[in-house]
Every structure is written in C-alpha cells, then in structure tokens.
Amino acid sequence: MPLPRLIPCLDVAGGRVVKGVRFRELRDVGDPVELGAAYSEAGADELVFLDISATIDERSSAVSVAARVAEQVSIPFTVGGGIRTVEDATAVLEAGADKVSVNSAALARPQLIEELADVLGSQAVVVAIDTTRGIVHSHAGTRKVARDTIAWARECEARGAGELLVTSIDRDGTRDGYDLDILGRIGEAVSLPVIASGGAGNAEHVAAALGVSQAALLASILHENPARLVSLREELRDLGVPLRDAA
Amino acid sequence: MKVAIAAYGAGNVRSVELALHRLGAEPELAHDPEPLLDADLAVLPGVGSAATAMAGLRERGLDEAFRRRAADGKPTLGICLGLQLALDESEEDGGVPCLGLVPGRAVRLKEGRVPRIGWAKVEPQGEAFWFAHSYAAETPATTATSEGIAAVVESGSFVGVQFHPEKSGAAGRRFLERCLSRA
Numbered sequence: 001m002p003l004p005r006l007i008p009c010l011d012v013a014g015g016r017v018v019k020g021v022r023f024r025e026l027r028d029v030g031d032p033v034e035l036g037a038a039y040s041e042a043g044a045d046e047l048v049f050l051d052i053s054a055t056i057d058e059r060s061s062a063v064s065v066a067a068r069v070a071e072q073v074s075i076p077f078t079v080g081g082g083i084r085t086v087e088d089a090t091a092v093l094e095a096g097a098d099k100v101s102v103n104s105a106a107l108a109r110p111q112l113i114e115e116l117a118d119v120l121g122s123q124a125v126v127v128a129i130d131t132t133r134g135i136v137h138s139h140a141g142t143r144k145v146a147r148d149t150i151a152w153a154r155e156c157e158a159r160g161a162g163e164l165l166v167t168s169i170d171r172d173g174t175r176d177g178y179d180l181d182i183l184g185r186i187g188e189a190v191s192l193p194v195i196a197s198g199g200a201g202n203a204e205h206v207a208a209a210l211g212v213s214q215a216a217l218l219a220s221i222l223h224e225n226p227a228r229l230v231s232l233r234e235e236l237r238d239l240g241v242p243l244r245d246a247a
Numbered sequence: 248m249k250v251a252i253a254a255y256g257a258g259n260v261r262s263v264e265l266a267l268h269r270l271g272a273e274p275e276l277a278h279d280p281e282p283l284l285d286a287d288l289a290v291l292p293g294v295g296s297a298a299t300a301m302a303g304l305r306e307r308g309l310d311e312a313f314r315r316r317a318a319d320g321k322p323t324l325g326i327c328l329g330l331q332l333a334l335d336e337s338e339e340d341g342g343v344p345c346l347g348l349v350p351g352r353a354v355r356l357k358e359g360r361v362p363r364i365g366w367a368k369v370e371p372q373g374e375a376f377w378f379a380h381s382y383a384a385e386t387p388a389t390t391a392t393s394e395g396i397a398a399v400v401e402s403g404s405f406v407g408v409q410f411h412p413e414k415s416g417a418a419g420r421r422f423l424e425r426c427l428s429r430a
Binding site for chain 2: 001002003004005040045070071074075076093094095096098118119120121122123124162163191192193214215244245246
C-alpha cells in the first residue's frame, strides 16, 4: 500500500478560500493558490479544493482556480463542487487538476460516475459521500437522501469511482474525532482507497483515521495555518504513522 | 534543446508542460508527428484508458512517430499510461495492442486497494513518488520497482515511469531534471 496521505482541504467560493462550521457562517480566509502552495511546502501529500460557491457565475472560477494552482503547485490536487457533466470535469483536469470530486450530481444521476470513469479513468474520479447515522445526505449536507451509506459506497465502486471521500456531517468542524465506525465499515465494504473527513481535532484523531482509511482530509484542524501541518506531521510520526519524506 | 509532448486528448498534458516549464524547458505540444520527430526529448504522457489513448495516438499518426524515434535511438519518456502504451499490449478494455517499444504487457493490479493511489517508495533509489494507476507493466525491462510493481522501465532510448514525476514535488522535479540533462 502507498503511504498514508494527509490532504488539506480548502473551501473556495468566488475564487477565495472561505471557512465555515457545518457548511455555514462563511468568512474569507485567503487566496487558494497562496495557501495551496504553502501547504505543499509544509508537506501536504495532496490538496482538495472544494468550490462551495452559491451561484453559477462564481462557480466558473473553479477552472481558473485549478489553472492558477497547477502553475504554482507540483503535488496532486482534486477539485470538487459544482461538477455535473463530463465537460465540467474535463475542463478542470485540462487546467491541471488530477481528480474531480462529485457528490450531489452523482446522487441525482449515478450514471455520471460511469461517464466520468470512462473518459477520465477511475483514478481521476472521487465520489464524496456526506453521511450521518448510516444515511447519505446531498446538497452540502442539507438534504437527506433515502440511501444507505454502505450500499451507496458499493454502488459508487461498481460504477467506476476511484476513491471515496467520506465526510461525517455531524462531526464536521467539531474537532471531536473522525467517525471511525462508518469509515471502518466503508473500508471493509469496498476495495477502493477511502479518504476520511470530518472531525479532526488532534494528531491522535488523524492517526486513528489513518488506521482505517488510506488518507485523512484536514480542514479546521489546520486553521488555514501551514505551520500547523508541519507540527501535525511531526506528532503523527511520533505516533508511528509512516508519512513520506517531503524534502 | 527541443522537448515535445504528445498532445492526443489524454489528460495530464498541461501538468507535464508546466513541470517542464518550471525547469526552464520550453516544451512544444505535438498534435502531429513533426514536432515529435524533431525533438531531442519526446514525452508520452497519459491518464485514462489504453484503448482511447491508442486510438488518439493513431488518429494523429503519433504512434508511428514514437516507433520511428525508438528505431532511431532518440530519447522518449513515457509517464503512467504513457509507459503502459509503450508495451506490446494492455489487458485493459478486453485487450489492446500497444506501441511495442518495450517487451511486455500491462496487467490489472490484483493486490491492495485499486486504483493504487498515493506516494510510494521507488527502489533501489528509495525516494517516494506519486502513483495513480489500476494497471501495471509486466516486463523484463523493469529497472526499478515500488512495492514489487514496475516503477521504471528502460528499453533502448525509451524510459517509462509508472509514477507521475510532474506531480511528485521535489523528487519529481529532480527526476525530470535528470531526464532533460540526459537528452
């Protein structure tokens, strides 16, 4: 197995990095390219840019954010948010992103996963699953979907997803620790890599998530502060997590 | 020095172009055979499926250009799917005849989580590079491995890497620098 991955996640709206708790109360916290490059320097294994823009106008900036990031950053990155078609996804990858992440659009029309995998290859297709109490939610965690989380994870794999990004909605932003139960059950149900998301508060939480998943998404724990990633990596190494030498 | 990147509709061309730019090269995108035949170093990038990629190369006559370069002993670097396309065939998509620059075939990964995504050490050098693949080369031309999987293959003037040097940070940069200085 490749080494466990640490993946800082930057929420982007209108071309700026924003921050909120449980998908609400957004404020501007910086430039995506600057922050992305700083995280890369600090030892990030990959980056995720999640476009949470409210309008289509703002959303078209996702491609230009991808293009600007690709010029400055030489580690892999994923772009998610507002990708509904193969054309949307192709534009982002042609700008220099490595993967796209789809969520509500895949729930609305699961065949999108197959279409993306056919054209881009499975390795470029991340399906984000927002879950609480074993049930999938869509639209940034605001709408309950009548789907069992494990069944949906299996369906995503069967349709050609390359990775699953699993966010526990009621842990997101709380710093109480990842939902290890659902992560473990999904990890057993599929043979895809799983990225754990939601709830990281300290190094022990991250180490525990990396025990059941292949990567950990890092958001509020980093406070948009790349120096925190440096110290977190050291703490994880002390806990015996085999991170890569980023030098 | 002339560097050309095969542009045939397969994914990561922009990332490879940017990585070479950062090293001071001015790569030309080759939509037809001419720039590939002229180049001191030709790059065959690629992500996605073998069948689609081979069709894209054939449509543009780039398949013959790579064969000609190999026959003339000119350096070519294949990246990820670009490595697999250089083999005799891939078992992807029910079996796809490939360029035949390197003996062997691409087979589906059978162990661990697939796709195999992430940073992994390449031996004997010992540095970690970023991988993202579901198929891997089985070839006697393997010169470096990662967890037992072919990571670098070398045959004549062709060098293929299963990892993505253009996305492998400082280690990738050093690898690409060596490719440029050797060409």
